[in-house]
Structure formats: structure tokens, C-alpha cells
Amino acid sequence: MTQEFSASYWQKRYENAQTGWDVGTITRPLKEYFDQLQNKGQRILIPGCGNAYEAEYLFGLGFRNVFLVDVAEAPLQSFAERVPGFPKAQLLLQDFFSLESKYDLIVEQTFFCALHPAQRQAYAAKCAELLTPGGKLVGLLFDTEFQHEGPPFGGSREEYRTYFEPYFKFLHFETAYNSIPPRQGRELFIELES
Template structure:
């Protein structure tokens, strides 16, 4: 039977605390990347945001144009309780693939690996369509295969390159040197600029 990874599926995962991807805080590669961003006015999108520790970190460090999207309501509600002064209109309860708008930066953290792999080419196309000229897609992709059926779904840099090459120039696409210990050696840090 084919699993439908719809909003109900993800909401159930959050309700049952079946969230093994959730590290409880921002991970080092993203923190280090955010720390070198100087333009606090960037319009930033975090798709499939989950509990959005990345957004919390950005917001607390002066980035006020951060938008979170998830089609499960639970993580958005969790975030709103944790960061009560975050603008509610920037919490988008919808499907990433139906999203409209223009952003300077899209942050990838465990959303790509949660999607059915058949959607990966569409993810690359959609991300590119949401970015302003010169906009960037930055974050982490698993560079490994998993023993258990997904999600998460793994893969490798050669596969990923095929999805992103039609839409992006590759500024950085290497093994992350500063992954958290459980993910050490299994993550690519990507920084792609829309063509």
C-alpha cells in the first residue's frame, strides 16, 4: 500500500511525538550560515518548517521577514506558543507546492527528505519559482540511504544535482563539516542561487 504523506499523516506524527528528525534546537550548519548573513531585511521562507527552531533563531536575531509554511497545523501552533510575538500572518498553514510569493532565501531543513522522492524534481522547480532574481536556496540534504522505509528518504549528491541543475547555480554543494554528531558525515550543505 502506498503511503499518502498528507497533512493528516504529518499531524499524526506530531500528535504522537513521532518526530525523530526534530533536534530540539537549530543545528550548527544553519546557525553558522545565518550568523554570516548581514541583511536583516531578507524575506526568508522555511517550507515544511516543523517546530521551526531555525525561524526562532532568525527572528530572535533581528530577521523579521521570516515566513513558515507547513500543512500540518500542530508545528505551527507549537511555534506560535513558543514564540508568541512572532507575526501570525507569517505562519502559513498550506501546501508548499501551492504557495505564492517571492523570497530572497529559502531554508531547507528536513523538508526535502520528508517528501515522496517522486516530488523532488517539482520541489526544485517550485523553490526556484518562489525566489526573487539572485535568490538562494540554502540548507541541508541527507547524503545517505536509510535502512527503514521513509520518511525520511535519503539520496546522494549526484542524484540531487540532477534535480537542481536546471534551475540553480551551485555556490556550495559539499559535505557539511559541522553537522551535529548523529548526522556527521551524512549531510550535504547546499547554497544554490536561482538562475
């Protein structure tokens, strides 16, 4: 990880409320995906979880094996205060790339775009390594280029395919039809199977 995007970099972003990616709630594509999940016992990982509205929603639905990982302490503390019943042992203050457990589902929500593009191939490989056979990587990727220097970093579906194709079967990989208005037409919904 480059120094610029270290744990202290992200901690400062949260402390200074520089969290433009944070929409303050779970986004509709993920909410609708979670609503149709049947197996509440599956192990779910949310990397680069930030304020983790997705975990709060899943926990409210009865999913108890949800694990959050972030390099910044601030969002994990905020989440623990907001959702006091959530198991503290499932709040992981560490680098995603250092994880070693296995999960049935990895939820992608603005973590991929926070990574420097040079880390994208490693991200795809690490997700494949962390998933159980038949496990899924599900979430949203920006399908757009940004006019500013990242993070967030943009990209295209063609680029992303090259990272994920060696490791995953593509179940869904298309423009999200139910994005929030500012992201309409600029997000890919992905469901990839290991």
C-alpha cells in the same frame, strides 16, 4: 501528494511525538550560516518548517520577514506559543507547492527528505519559481540511504544534482563539516543561487 503523506499523516506524527528528525534546536550548519547574514530585511521562507527552531533563531537575530509553511497545524501552533511575538500572518498552514509569493532565501531543513522522491524535481522547480533573481536555497540534505522505508527518504549528491542543476548556480554543495554527531558525514550543505 500521496494520501500516506497528507496533512493528517503529518499532524498525527506531531501529535504522537513521532518526530525523530527534530533535534530540539537549530543545527550548527544553519546557525553559522545565519550568523553571517547581513540583510535583516530579506524575505525568508522555511518550507515544511516543523517546530521551526531556525525561524526562532532568525527572529531572535532581528529578521522580521520570516515565513513558515507547513501542512500540519500542530507545529505551527507550538511555534506560535513558543515565540508569541512572531507575526501570526507569517505562519502559513498550506501546501508548499501552492505558494505564490517571492522570497530572497529559502531554508531547507528536513523538508526535502520528507517529500516522496517522486516530488523532488517539482520541489527544485518550485524553489526556483519562488525565489527572486539572485535568491538562494540554503540548507542541508541527507547524503545517505536509510535502511527503513521513508519518510525520511535518503539519496545521494549525484541524484540531487540532477534536480537542481536546471535551475540553480551551485555556490556550495559539499559534505557539511559541522553536522551534529549522528549526521556527521551524512549531510550535504547546499547554497544554490537562482
